């Protein structure tokens with residue numbers, strides 16, 4: 001019997017998840033289907049219940065329902081708890097379990113695809129919204145030497161750190177403003193700089209100095225599909241630049257693994273997807 005899965009969002013027509021999961025299905029010969037489902041903005045929970053009633057095995061959740069999915073679940077993984085959001089639902093007999101694969105997706109893309117290890121690196125995370133919250137615990141578990149988090153609204157960054165890092169503070173964590181990422185406050189460039197702000201959507205430039213980057217720095221923007229001002233700034237300094245397309249595929253691969261117990265190969269999927277969006 002074919003097992004059914006879906007990605008739920010609003011809007012959802014732009015989602016690449018059905019293409020990615022179809023590639024995983026073909027590659028692994030799993031008997032499953034995966035479709036995009038539009039949920040009304042006020043109708044997420046009833047839609048999930050409909051899928052459960054129809055015998056679906058799970059679903060991905062995207063904007064704007066990740067927080068609502070978190071509230072809906074009656075069991076949560078540690079990484080979903082730390083993210084405060086759910087992007088993967090697992091439908092069991094009498095429960096809905098929530099997981100979050102975004103952070104592992106980012107770490108796997110950086111460590112495995114881009115071949116840059118977090119261990120012993122000085123890392124700068126820009127932003128403290130949903131995406132930053134989701135990646136915080138997986139970054140800490142990858143054991144960087146230090147983690148600096150900068151956000152426009154400082155309290156949000158402090159709250160994020162208190163929520164997650166206290167129990168997992170395996171490295172120095174500094175919370176700061178963008179303005180403090182300038183000399184003389186800035187003493188040295190970072191090894192990895194991750195842009196988890198939504199400034200790429202509005203093409204606005206972050207007020208950070210070029211000195212956060214060095215030639216060896218990996219400058220990673222979670223946004224994909226276009227050159228953002230962050231990427232352009234980093235590129236001009238000679239840093240190594242990457243976008244979030246690999247993260248998108250890796251978070252899907254992790255969800256596929258959670259559901260099916262099979263880990264799909266991702267490099268060719270990333271490569272095909274990149275050709276199709278360019």
Ligand code: NDP
Pocket residue numbers: 102126127128129130131132151152153156196197198199200201204206222223224244245247248249251
């Ligand atoms: P949120 O709306 O939750 O957070 C937005 C963040 O950006 C906040 O930290 C906010 O700061 C900051 N911000 C917004 N505008 C500005 C500005 N003009 N100047 C400085 N900071 C600003 O968004 P998400 O966290 O959900 O998404 C962030 C990005 O990550 C998006 O580009 C999204 O596409 C991408 N993403 C990519 C994924 C992938 O798989 N590749 C997965 C998930 C997200 P403040 O707190 O002060 O408001």
